[in-house]
Amino acid sequence: MGYDFRDPHQLGPTTRCLWRARAADDLGECALITAATDLLLAAGEGGGIHIPTMDEFFPPAIAFEGTIFEFNRVTFVRILATVVLCVVFWILANRARLVPGRAQSIAEMGLDFVRVNIAEEVLGKNHARPYVPLLTTMFFAIFALNITGVLPLLNISSNSVVAVPLLLAVASFVAFIVAGIRAHGVFGYVRTTLFPSGVPWPLYFILAPIEVLSTFILRPATLTIRLMSNMLAGHLLLVLFFAMTHYFFVEAGPAFAAVGVVTFGASIAFTVFEIFISALQAYIFTLLTAVYINLSQEAH
């Protein structure tokens, strides 16, 4: 997904860091998907194992079927995560004291992480302020909706269907365009984005379409797909390991118990890994939004 044609060595430290993050993320994604495919194929030969399918992400409706309020299991998990997140932070905000307790310290750490380590570090202290609420909302919304993927009984992330990632990508898209227009005006923003200075004019025939593609299409598309596919692959992996563990322990007989131990260990490891991925994807999405806003402001 190296859609940004610019040479990373010519970019600022933040952007270079982003390139690294993006590269690492893509590698992780590839590894995950490859692993998932291999395991699925292997499991398919075994038979008797519940193989996770795409239908898991599109369960039958449980309420309001046929209306625009159609409600299914994934929607339910999403609403539940939203309510829990809001209630927890509402209570913490009401109980916020000058001398923080344990819960408040953790909440403050999270909020400070977004404000200082993402917003202020990428945008600079002066420019960050108007975007802190957007970035904070993004980070915590993505994390809350991701983490349901490893919670028992819920076991699915509502970010593994396209709606939320897409809406968040649209929010990010609007934010960086608004930031660019605020900084340079409408024409200024279009000019600085599509026709960067310091390039001989004939190159603009190539450059402008590439910039349109990379800035206005690939940025939101990659934001959406990166988040969604990570959550989707994570869910498939976890379900597969749980199903295989169940199969080897219960159905395949004692001879396979040792294999079951391995798959059970793997399912624990991948649960921990998924918790990490939940936070990492929230961080990457938020960081990239901040970087896009910064690039719009600084375009020249």
Next chain:
Amino acid sequence: MIDATVIAAGEGNAPEGVMMFVPPLEEVVWSALALVVIALVFWKKVLPAFTRILDERAELIQGGIAKAETAQAEAQEALEEYTRQLAEARAEAGRIREAARAEGATIIEELRTKASQDAARILENAQRQIEAEQQQASQALRAEVGSLATELASRIVGEALADSARQSRVIDRFLDELESTTVDRT
């Protein structure tokens, strides 16, 4: 994964291909609702609350630092004042002691002078008194010795010396002789 989707096709309602990335309308509605609620809670409630707490805390810490600085400055000032007063007090004590010593010396000097004057006066008086007494005694002695001698002489020589003029002449001569012998002896 492709195998899995193929197997799954027909059983469920999972979309395929690019339709996976086109959310059905109800999904968009619920997602938007969830995100809007989260955004509102963070925008209107959580962030203002925590920002206020952070500001208050920063203010408190800065106020505390300022207060501590003021207190320290005041303490420093008090210490300087105290040291200054102490030095003043010491200097004054020294001055007073010096003055007292000088005054004591003067008083002693005065007393000594007065005592020596008194002594001199007493000595003089005594000498004068002694002189007067000596004189008185010598006169009395002279008169008595004269009368005794006269009486003795008159007893010896009889009435011959009854004449007073002669008598006094004889006494004077006797005394002069007596005196001269005394002078010679000394």
